[in-house]
Amino acid sequence: MKTVQLKKIGNENLKYISEEITLKEPLVLVFGNRYMLQDKNIYDEIKTVFPDGHLVFGSTSGDITSESVDDESITITAIEFEKSSFVIKTTNVLNNENKINSFKTGKELIKQLPQENLKYVFVVSDGSFVNGSQLTKGMNAATDDNLLITGALCGDGSRFEITLTSYNEPPKEGKIVAIGLYGDTLEVSFATKGGWTPFGPERIVTKSQGNILYELDGQPALDLYKTYLGEKSKELPGAALLYPLKVKSSDEKKSIVRTILNINEEKNSMILAGDIFEESKVQLMMTNVDSIVNAAELGASKALEYRNAKPELAILVSCIGRKLVLDQRVEEEVEEVLEVVGKDATVCGLYSYGEIAPFNDEVNCQLHNQTMAITLISE
Structure with missing residues (x-):
């Protein structure tokens, strides 16, 4: 070569x-x-x-x-x-x-x-x-x-x-x-290899369509996400890249990380980089340089x-x-x-x-x- x-x-x-x-x-x-x-x-x-x-x-x-x-x-x-x-x-x-x-x-x-x-x-x-x-x-x-x-x-x-x-x-x-x-x-x-660590409670996807997440535990997903981000929620959607989701489908043995690419304020939803299925378990993730x-x-x-x-x-x-x-x-x-x-x-x-x-x-x-x-x- x-x-x-x-x-x-x-x-x-x-x-x-x-x-x-x-x-x-x-x-x-x-x-x-x-x-x-x-x-x-x-x-x-x-x-x-x-x-x-x-x-x-x-x-x-x-x-x-x-x-x-x-x-x-x-x-x-x-x-x-x-x-x-x-x-x-x-x-x-x-x-x-x-x-x-x-x-x-x-x-x-x-x-x-x-x-x-x-x-x-x-x-x-x-x-x-x-x-x-x-x-x-x-x-x-x-x-x-x-x-x-x-x-x-x-x-x-x-x-x-x-x-x-x-x-x-x-x-x-x-x-x-x-x-x-x-x-x-x-x-x-x-x-x-990722290097990201989950934190906070694990929640169930109760409403989604394709790669759009609407509800977690029966509550608007975006509202919950903003609650966890606190002051950083003002920096959305950019701040979402720093706090992806750990997703584990009910029929999958392994978890996968999903980036949040954008948000829809009107529908209180989040647009992910890939599909997210109802009944999946999700958790926020964070990391650092090291x-x-x-x-x-x-x-x-x-x-x-x-x-x-x-x-x-x-x-x-x-x-x-x-x-x-x-x-x-x-x-x-x-x-x-x-x-x-x-x-x-x-x-x-x-x-x-x-x-x-x-x-x-x-x-x-x-x-x-x-x-x-x-x-x-x-x-």
């Missing part, structure tokens, strides 16, 4: 982070600031550098390399696989008979990929219109429970306005890109645990909520991962609106919030 990384900050020209190498038909991951990806010239500029490259774009809430975490930039990671191959398929969640059906979109997307010898899929998804939990359920439905899928719902800083994705075209809204990897020697491992950084280290160790070969590529997908907690210390969780996986691996990734990966020690992918999802790849 050969890799090259470039960075574009503001109006500067593209600059090489690593040594300039000529790559043959590389996979080119382009993660960065939404406004910069909207520049009409950005696609042509990158295509000029990689004329035979397969360009996959995704907007972020911060792009990640081993060097830094940046908000006002674009990071380009070009990868030439020497023993493996890849196939890329796309769909648009907005083109589904004029009705957004994230489950159907996810299922059809994975089915587009040739299934023979398919080892792994990395997904770069719209983060505005898609229902991430339904997307992952649809993708799982297209497999025989033996296909590893990780990825991200794209971000837009803390603005939550527009997210952009694309494959071999200028970035646009609603697109979902699936990159299927094939190869006998391909080794892919993963882990997810807990998040420690979780990143534990996640990296878990991803390395059963590997045979050293990782050559590390894809890190972390959550915008974690970034807000880390603030000026945001690079520390990346540094902890680097300490574990080693300096030889090329690191790329993004801060997202949702992390796609299985629970540890499982195969079916899930939508996570407030986690660091680590994927390690070697040939």
